Amino acid sequence: MPLSSHDTVKRMVTGLLTARGHEPDLLLQHLIAIQLAYSYVPEIAVEVLSSVLGVTRSRIRACVDFYAFLHARPRGDYDVLFSDNITDRMAGSEALRQQLTKRLGVRLDQTRGDGRVTVSLTSCTGMCDQGPAMLVNGLAVTALTPKRIERIGELVEAGVPLEHWPAKFFVVEDHIHRAGDLLSNAEKMSAGLQRFLDLGPQAALGELEASVLRGRGGAGFTTALKWRICRDSPGDERFVVCNADEGEPGTFKDRVLLARYPDLVFKGMTLCAGIIGARKGYLYLRGEYRHMLPRLEWVLSRRREQGLLGWDICGQPGFDFDIEIHLGAGAYVCGEESALIESLEGKRGVVRKRPPYPVVSGFQGRPTVVNNVETFLAAARIVEWGGHWFRGEGTQQSAGSKILSVSGDVARPGIYEYPFGTPVSRVLEDCGGTGAQAVQVSGAAGVTLAPSEFSRTLSFEDLPTSGSFMVLGPDRDLMDMTRNFARFFAHESCGFCTPCRVGNRLLEALVEKVAAGKASAYDLEEMRQIGNLMRQASYCGLGTTAANHVRDILDKFPDTFQRRLRPGSDFTPAFDLDAALAAARAITGRNDAGAHLEEA
Amino acid sequence: MSDSPKIRVATTSLAGCFGCHMSFLDIDERILDLVDLVEFDRSPITDIKQLGPCDLGLVEGGVANAENVEVLREFRRQCKVLVALGACAVNGGIPAMRNAFPLADCLTESYVGGIGIHNPGVPNDPEIPLLLNKVHPIHEVVKVDYFLPGCPPSGDAIWTFLTELLAGQAISLPYTQLHYD
Numbered sequence: 016m017p018l019s020s021h022d023t024v025k026r027m028v029t030g031l032l033t034a035r036g037h038e039p040d041l042l043l044q045h046l047i048a049i050q051l052a053y054s055y056v057p058e059i060a061v062e063v064l065s066s067v068l069g070v071t072r073s074r075i076r077a078c079v080d081f082y083a084f085l086h087a088r089p090r091g092d093y094d095v096l097f098s099d100n101i102t103d104r105m106a107g108s109e110a111l112r113q114q115l116t117k118r119l120g121v122r123l124d125q126t127r128g129d130g131r132v133t134v135s136l137t138s139c140t141g142m143c144d145q146g147p148a149m150l151v152n153g154l155a156v157t158a159l160t161p162k163r164i165e166r167i168g169e170l171v172e173a174g175v176p177l178e179h180w181p182a183k184f185f186v187v188e189d190h191i192h193r194a195g196d197l198l199s200n201a202e203k204m205s206a207g208l209q210r211f212l213d214l215g216p217q218a219a220l221g222e223l224e225a226s227v228l229r230g231r232g233g234a235g236f237t238t239a240l241k242w243r244i245c246r247d248s249p250g251d252e253r254f255v256v257c258n259a260d261e262g263e264p265g266t267f268k269d270r271v272l273l274a275r276y277p278d279l280v281f282k283g284m285t286l287c288a289g290i291i292g293a294r295k296g297y298l299y300l301r302g303e304y305r306h307m308l309p310r311l312e313w314v315l316s317r318r319r320e321q322g323l324l325g326w327d328i329c330g331q332p333g334f335d336f337d338i339e340i341h342l343g344a345g346a347y348v349c350g351e352e353s354a355l356i357e358s359l360e361g362k363r364g365v366v367r368k369r370p371p372y373p374v375v376s377g378f379q380g381r382p383t384v385v386n387n388v389e390t391f392l393a394a395a396r397i398v399e400w401g402g403h404w405f406r407g408e409g410t411q412q413s414a415g416s417k418i419l420s421v422s423g424d425v426a427r428p429g430i431y432e433y434p435f436g437t438p439v440s441r442v443l444e445d446c447g448g449t450g451a452q453a454v455q456v457s458g459a460a461g462v463t464l465a466p467s468e469f470s471r472t473l474s475f476e477d478l479p480t481s482g483s484f485m486v487l488g489p490d491r492d493l494m495d496m497t498r499n500f501a502r503f504f505a506h507e508s509c510g511f512c513t514p515c516r517v518g519n520r521l522l523e524a525l526v527e528k529v530a531a532g533k534a535s536a537y538d539l540e541e542m543r544q545i546g547n548l549m550r551q552a553s554y555c556g557l558g559t560t561a562a563n564h565v566r567d568i569l570d571k572f573p574d575t576f577q578r579r580l581r582p583g584s585d586f587t588p589a590f591d592l593d594a595a596l597a598a599a600r601a602i603t604g605r606n607d608a609g610a611h612l613e614e615a
Numbered sequence: 616m617s618d619s620p621k622i623r624v625a626t627t628s629l630a631g632c633f634g635c636h637m638s639f640l641d642i643d644e645r646i647l648d649l650v651d652l653v654e655f656d657r658s659p660i661t662d663i664k665q666l667g668p669c670d671l672g673l674v675e676g677g678v679a680n681a682e683n684v685e686v687l688r689e690f691r692r693q694c695k696v697l698v699a700l701g702a703c704a705v706n707g708g709i710p711a712m713r714n715a716f717p718l719a720d721c722l723t724e725s726y727v728g729g730i731g732i733h734n735p736g737v738p739n740d741p742e743i744p745l746l747l748n749k750v751h752p753i754h755e756v757v758k759v760d761y762f763l764p765g766c767p768p769s770g771d772a773i774w775t776f777l778t779e780l781l782a783g784q785a786i787s788l789p790y791t792q793l794h795y796d
Binding site for chain 1 (some may be wrong): 662681684685717719720722737738739741745746747748749755756757758772
């Protein structure tokens with residue numbers, strides 16, 4: 016880079032630091048802005064950030080290395096990322112990706128010689144109901160067709176700035192097909208806090224307790240208990256964090272909730288702050304949803320003007336609370352609450368050792384409530400309408416309703432809200448997914464259901480779910496799904512613990528070996544054993560659940576693997592032995608008998 | 616299988632440093648008890664080159680070249696029970712650190728561009744086994760029955776392993792023999 020552009024970058028970064036702040040917690044946010052401006056993070060930017068934020072260069076580079084959307088080398092002027100969830104693949108994303116790379120004369124992951132464009136794959140971008148989808152310079156483009164890809168190719172070649180691309184490319188639909196207690200009439204609900212102020216924090220927490228609301232992220236911890244523990248934990252400050260890092264493949268309901276009901280989510284966060292005594296909250300928005308950032312910022316500033324955020328909220332002296340939005344940068348593991356907190360603090364999203372749990376020692380070591388978007392929305396409604404109203408539906412241990420993200424081989428993909436206790440078959444009927452050979456509930460980390468299990472019910476007692484509901488029609492090959500998931504987890508493991516970091520790589524290699532028709536029954540047993548070990552020994556939920564899909568295929572759809580095994584082999588090598596000598600043969604020019612290995 | 620009434624044991628070092636064999640010798644005088652139970656076939660200890668039918672094969676080191684593959688396959692054919700002995704056999708170990716680099720770069724560094732090289736050029740004599748493009752743990756080439764970790768596994772760990780295996784017991788190594796830091 017010439018010296019003058021060094022100066023330009025320096026000026027830009029200095030300006031950024033002045034505008035947003037010098038706290039080390041902001042490192043990731045600064046890096047995202049720099050990436051956006053230059054298509055990578057120049058070394059000089061690392062130098063400036065390091066000296067101003069007081070963070071070591073190695074930690075900054077580690078951050079750049081960790082997050083999928085940050086790069087140490089320039090990407091193209093147009094950075095195109097195809098969403099690579101199985102639902103995108105089922106909708107034909109791979110052919111579209113090939114069409115675009117061919118059209119642009121560029122190879123996957125390689126920036127074109129003139130620096131114009133880079134095309135890569137990325138994990139599920141949360142557009143499963145309107146895929147195949149991609150991100151162009153971080154903005155979502157949905158409903159891709161060959162025609163749309165052709166047009167995108169032209170726009171890229173012509174160098175048309177993104178803001179002049181057809182607006183319809185960037186339309187993200189809500190697709191709410193079934194509204195239950197939470198979603199129906201939600202517009203009419205007060206975005207204000209009067210009811211909360213009338214009740215007071217103690218009674219409001221009482222309503223939450225009466226509701227028996229459990230966290231909607233999937234784990235299902237009792238919300239009121241979490242808030243109470245946080246309130247009672249010693250600390251000079253407390254924090255509210257809304258987890259909008261909706262990375263589980265096949266999940267997109269938080270995107271719709273934030274698009275449609277941001278006021279209710281912010282209201283839920285605000286009353287949480289009022290109950291636990293927090294003055295600061297964060298919305299951690301996954302980078303894939305950056306298109307929503309301007310509107311969410313606008314809603315926040317409107318709420319400040321309305322006196323619903325800021326100092327003395329609603330004229331209540333001492334009720335001070337404000338919300339800041341932090342962006343993620345492409346890391347599935349940041350959906351795990353302790354990794355999310357690390358990321359909020361500007362670090363790599365690596366999980367923390369627990370205990371202590373975030374409610375005791377979270378953001379900046381202070382007591383912190385981390386809840387899912389849907390949980391805050393439900394809490395807002397409960398405080399408004401009462402805990403008993405919420406208990407009006409659902410099951411014994413799962414009060415209320417659950418919002419599902421339905422995608423895959425269905426006639427009407429989108430958002431469906433059901434009371435807990437609803438059977439899978441009912442959802443399939445409503446969304447037009449009859450005849451399914453399998454349903455993947457709770458995303459890649461969830462459970463693969465065979466038709467004999469479609470009578471099972473969505474509930475914490477039976478099928479706890481984060482809301483992802485992917486349907487695989489009768490003609491799908493489940494091998495495609497399991498390969499997609501294995502690749503996903505191997506890519507997304509944060510590397511903190513060995514069982515997950517290594518186990519996922521081994522599983523990926525074994526799944527690929529089976530797919531290539533080179534595996535033996537021995538390999539299937541290996542997969543099972545590695546999966547068991549990962550489940551028992553991994554540190555966080557990523558590793559403990561990452562082998563679920565393999566186990567389910569082995570148990571419920573054994574033919575998927577069995578029919579691909581090499582006949583008559585009880586053991587096959589992990590790699591092609593003779594091919595492994597090809598490089599040495601080429602270097603030495605040898606081709607004698609000793610320069611080859613026969614198959615055993 | 617074996618003609619001898621004693622258990623026949625073979626050992627070899629593939630891409631390893633012989634450290635596991637040295638550690639094996641750290642069983643010290645217990646080797647006298649061992650030879651009451653076993654007879655050594657091919658092994659650096661006996662210098663027997665030709666492997667015959669055996670009950671137990673102990674393999675140190677990973678698989679780095681064509682000869683390693685041949686020897687390992689011969690061990691698998693001849694040994695009823697095959698053991699991956701030590702970190703390199705189990706994981707590839709230190710030699711596998713070259714896996715991060717293309718083979719051509721490794722050979723060029725060693726034989727062409729490195730410091731103090733006379734007559735530069737990558738050797739191509741048919742006597743010299745060709746290198747695989749990567750170093751592999753042995754279970755990626757043949758089926759392995761037991762894995763004994765450690766770099767090297769301690770003499771005590773090897774002793775526990777052998778005595779319990781020979782006694783026909785399930786092998787259970789105490790924590791101290793599997794704890795390395």
